[in-house]
Amino acid sequence: MNQQTSVQPAVKTLPDAQTVTAVRHWTDDLFSFRVTRPQSLRFRSGEFVMIGLLKEDGKPLLRAYSIASPSWDDELEFYSIKVQDGPLTSRLQHIQPGDQIILRPKPVGTLVLDALLPGKRLWLFATGTGIAPFASLIRDPETYERYDEVILTHTCREVAALEYGRQLVEETLNHEFIGEDARAKLRYFPTTTREQSPQMGRITDLLRSGEVFQKLGIPPISAETDRGMVCGSLAFNLEIKEILEGFGLHEGANSEPAEYVVEKAFVG
Numbered sequence: 001m002n003q004q005t006s007v008q009p010a011v012k013t014l015p016d017a018q019t020v021t022a023v024r025h026w027t028d029d030l031f032s033f034r035v036t037r038p039q040s041l042r043f044r045s046g047e048f049v050m051i052g053l054l055k056e057d058g059k060p061l062l063r064a065y066s067i068a069s070p071s072w073d074d075e076l077e078f079y080s081i082k083v084q085d086g087p088l089t090s091r092l093q094h095i096q097p098g099d100q101i102i103l104r105p106k107p108v109g110t111l112v113l114d115a116l117l118p119g120k121r122l123w124l125f126a127t128g129t130g131i132a133p134f135a136s137l138i139r140d141p142e143t144y145e146r147y148d149e150v151i152l153t154h155t156c157r158e159v160a161a162l163e164y165g166r167q168l169v170e171e172t173l174n175h176e177f178i179g180e181d182a183r184a185k186l187r188y189f190p191t192t193t194r195e196q197s198p199q200m201g202r203i204t205d206l207l208r209s210g211e212v213f214q215k216l217g218i219p220p221i222s223a224e225t226d227r228g229m230v231c232g233s234l235a236f237n238l239e240i241k242e243i244l245e246g247f248g249l250h251e252g253a254n255s256e257p258a259e260y261v262v263e264k265a266f267v268g
C-alpha cells in the first residue's frame, strides 16, 4: 500500500518573531543589535519589552530589555551585556542579521516622562547597560519640549564600556531632526571607576561631594527644578535613591508622578 503522507516543510517560525537587521559588538561583554519593528508596536521612550529566543525544548526564554531606539525609528534597538554562562545572553550574543528573535509587543516601564512632575532640569543616571532607556529618551523631541536642560550621566568601570553612549550622544547632537534641541539642552557626563579617564569616580560620590555640580556649573539638585531617572544595578539604584531623597525628591510612578523614577538595568 502506498503510505504517502503530506509532509510540511520544517520551517520554524517563532511566535512574535522579529528579524535581526544589525549587530554591533562594543567590547567582549557588550553588544547592541537592531530588529524589525512590529507595525502595530507603539511605545513611550524609556519603556521595556520582553525579548528572547526559543529554548531547546521549544519554549521561549525571555528577558526584559529596554528599547534603546526612539519611538520615531522604523526599527528597534537594544543594548545588552554578554554573560558567558547566562541562559539567554550566552546565545543571544551570537545572533546575526537575518536571524529571528522573539519580541513580545507589550511595552511597559516607569522610566517615562509622564511619571515625572514638570521641572526644568532632567537628570538621567545610568551605569553599564542602564543607559539603554536613556538612549531612547535623549532622542525623543518631547524630552526637550519638557525640559530646559537634560543631563545624561553614565558610569562604567572602563573607557571602552562608555563607547556606545559616547557615539550615541555624538550622533544625537549631529542628528538632522533632534540635533538642534540636543545641542541646546543635552549635557553628557561620563565617568569611569577603574580606568583612567577625564572624569573619574562613581557618580554617587560625585553627587555627594558636589563635584558634578561644580564641573557642570549648575546649582545642586533641588526638588523645585530637578527631576531624575535612574537605571543601573540594584546597589546603584538604592544609593542614588537615597541621594535624591536627601535632596528632597520623591519617587514617582505612572499612576502618581513625582520627582524621580527608578528601574533596574535588567540583564546582567
Ligand code: A2P
Residues within 6 Å of the ligand: 127, 128, 155, 156, 157, 158, 192, 193, 194, 202, 203, 204, 205, 233, 235, 236, 237, 239
Ligand atoms: P565600581 O567600579 O566602583 O564598582 P558593574 O560593571 O559592576 O555593573 O558596575 C558598573 C559601574 O557602576 C562601575 O563603574 C561601578 O563602579 C559602578 N557602581 C557599581 N555599584 C555602584 C553603586 N552602588 N553606586 C555607584 N556606582 C556603582
